[in-house]
Amino acid sequence: MRHALVLGIVAAIAAAAPWPQATAQVPDPTAAEFDKFREIMEQDNPAELFEMKGEELWRARRGPKNASLEQCDLGLGPGVVKGAYARMPRYFADADRVMDAEARIVHCMITLQGFTYAALAKQPFSSLTRTPDPVSLVTYVAAQSRGMKISAPQSHPKERATYETGKAIFFYRAGAFDFSCASCHGSDDKRIRTQPLPNFTKPQQAIRAVQGWPGYRMTGGVMHSLQWRMNDCFRQQRFPEPGYASETVSALLAYLTVNANGHVYRGPGIKR
Amino acid sequence: MRLAFAALMAATGLLASCATPQRDHRPDAVAMMKRDFHAMGIAGMDRLNEDSVQAACNQHQDNPPQGVADKLQKEQLAAIKWPADGRLLGDWKSGERIAQDGRGMTWSDKGGAGGSCYNCHQIGPRESSFGTLGPSLYQFAKLRGYGADIQRYAYGKIYNAKAYNLCSQMPRMGHVGALTEQQMKDLTALLMDPASPVNQ
Numbered sequence: 001m002r003h004a005l006v007l008g009i010v011a012a013i014a015a016a017a018p019w020p021q022a023t024a025q026v027p028d029p030t031a032a033e034f035d036k037f038r039e040i041m042e043q044d045n046p047a048e049l050f051e052m053k054g055e056e057l058w059r060a061r062r063g064p065k066n067a068s069l070e071q072c073d074l075g076l077g078p079g080v081v082k083g084a085y086a087r088m089p090r091y092f093a094d095a096d097r098v099m100d101a102e103a104r105i106v107h108c109m110i111t112l113q114g115f116t117y118a119a120l121a122k123q124p125f126s127s128l129t130r131t132p133d134p135v136s137l138v139t140y141v142a143a144q145s146r147g148m149k150i151s152a153p154q155s156h157p158k159e160r161a162t163y164e165t166g167k168a169i170f171f172y173r174a175g176a177f178d179f180s181c182a183s184c185h186g187s188d189d190k191r192i193r194t195q196p197l198p199n200f201t202k203p204q205q206a207i208r209a210v211q212g213w214p215g216y217r218m219t220g221g222v223m224h225s226l227q228w229r230m231n232d233c234f235r236q237q238r239f240p241e242p243g244y245a246s247e248t249v250s251a252l253l254a255y256l257t258v259n260a261n262g263h264v265y266r267g268p269g270i271k272r
Numbered sequence: 273m274r275l276a277f278a279a280l281m282a283a284t285g286l287l288a289s290c291a292t293p294q295r296d297h298r299p300d301a302v303a304m305m306k307r308d309f310h311a312m313g314i315a316g317m318d319r320l321n322e323d324s325v326q327a328a329c330n331q332h333q334d335n336p337p338q339g340v341a342d343k344l345q346k347e348q349l350a351a352i353k354w355p356a357d358g359r360l361l362g363d364w365k366s367g368e369r370i371a372q373d374g375r376g377m378t379w380s381d382k383g384g385a386g387g388s389c390y391n392c393h394q395i396g397p398r399e400s401s402f403g404t405l406g407p408s409l410y411q412f413a414k415l416r417g418y419g420a421d422i423q424r425y426a427y428g429k430i431y432n433a434k435a436y437n438l439c440s441q442m443p444r445m446g447h448v449g450a451l452t453e454q455q456m457k458d459l460t461a462l463l464m465d466p467a468s469p470v471n472q
Contacts, residue, residue, distance in 0.1 A: 161297075161300075164295075164297040164300075165297050165300045165301050165304060166301075167297065168296075168297040168298045168300065168301035169301045169304070169305065171330070171333070172298065172301055172302070172305075172330060173322075173326050173329055173330055174319060174320055174321065174322055174326050174330075175315075175319040175320075176315075176319060176377040176443070176448050176450065177377060177443035177448070177450075178325070178326055178329075178434070178441075178443060178444065179441075179443070183405075183441050184405065189404070190403070190404050190405050191403050191404045191405075192391050192392070192403045192405065193374075193390065193391060193401045193402065193403050194401050197405075235315075235378050235379055235380060236378060238315060238319065238377045238378055239309070239315060239319055239320065240309045240310060240311050240312050240315045240316060240317050240319055240320065240379065241309060241310055241311075241312035241315070241379060242305070242308055242309050243308045243309065243310065246307075246308035247304055247307070247308055248304050248305050248307075248308040248309070249308075251301075251304065
């Protein structure tokens with residue numbers, strides 16, 4: 001029954017093509033159809049498979065130190081996973097920097113389990129044949145904040161400074177096409193082709209940078225995290241490549257997430 | 273007395289906070305990116321450096337003082353290489369294909385580029401999948417005229433949008449070598465040719 005419904009909605013989306021000439025002010029009917037599709041898909045979200053895989057990985061003794069991640073401190077104390085994702089990026093004194101969830105997981109895999117950064121950063125993003133462990137782990141961790149309010153902290157001076165640095169990165173125009181993040185995500189009601197572009201400088205829209213991630217992306221059929229999303233944005237910005245789990249990516253995510261503070265996080269989702 | 277003292281403290285505090293200039297976090301941001309990024313494919317680390325236009329726009333939140341903008345726009349205009357044969361109009365059919373092609377200049381591209389025009393602009397009447405970051409170009413010459421000055425403006429704007437509006441969001445397709453002279457002629461024809469569907 002549910003499959004029939006999903007098929008029906010796929011057909012409805014197909015029938016909507018060629019895309020109607022929506023003006024910037026009118027809500028895009030294609031996007032509205034996709035939102036309905038997503039609601040249904042999320043009841044049977046393939047992201048759950050990665051969530052389960054991530055939980056196994058979290059508990060398993062692995063790496064050169066044959067340790068689990070159960071003593072990993074995600075900001076709420078060693079081993080506390082519930083609610084941690086909704087409270088990151090945050091400052092971690094042991095690393096003396098602000099870290100987003102995946103950067104923190106990578107940090108724990110290095111310090112607790114003995115993996116090397118080089119090994120983890122070699123192929124950090126999902127392909128059709130391979131989902132890197134940190135992606136499954138961050139999906140598990142994110143799922144433990146489902147239904148909670150996003151509240152990335154701004155109490156530590158370095159959290160406030162990192163927000164400002166992230167904001168400066170967001171507005172920095174450079175590269176072959178003179179683009180900044182704000183070129184596409186700095187004003188209301190814009191589209192690239194038919195893809196609506198949220199204005200991440202506004203709290204009501206900044207949530208769209210966070211909601212649905214980590215996400216099962218139907219384009220390609222793979223699980224992706226925000227680390228991948230930021231990487232691919234920099235690619236399309238015509239910039240060189242940011243380091244995986246680097247401070248730059250955490251700072252940008254701090255800016256976006258703090259802007260989205262107060263909204264309820266719905267857990268790992270589905271992306272186009 | 274104690275109340276007066278508190279009021280004085282509050283007033284000084286207020287003054288101090290007004291006098292403290294907003295700290296510019298761009299140097300921190302650039303230093304962080306230069307530490308964290310690496311060259312990838314055709315996208316070298318030099319792309320993190322600002323040129324004079326980017327620096328002025330970044331420094332002034334895309335709204336530089338008129339004098340600064342005028343001077344830089346003149347420089348950008350003077351750097352446009354106009355076609356040696358004096359002809360600005362190529363083949364509008366080829367122009368349509370170039371306008372559709374959104375590839376180019378990313379680290380996953382090899383070299384060569386399309387115009388990415390439909391990403392941001394409405395252009396031809398048959399393509400309804402167009403972006404809205406830039407203004408509609410539908411009926412470009414029909415509305416503005418087919419004269420030599422408008423042709424020159426269209427070619428120049430494609431070559432270097434910053435020569436006309438310093439902090440325009442549009443890439444400088446000729447200035448950075450993303451498009452060839454022939455590609456820009458073809459795009460100009462798409463906008464300017466009376467036979468182009470754009471002008472129907």
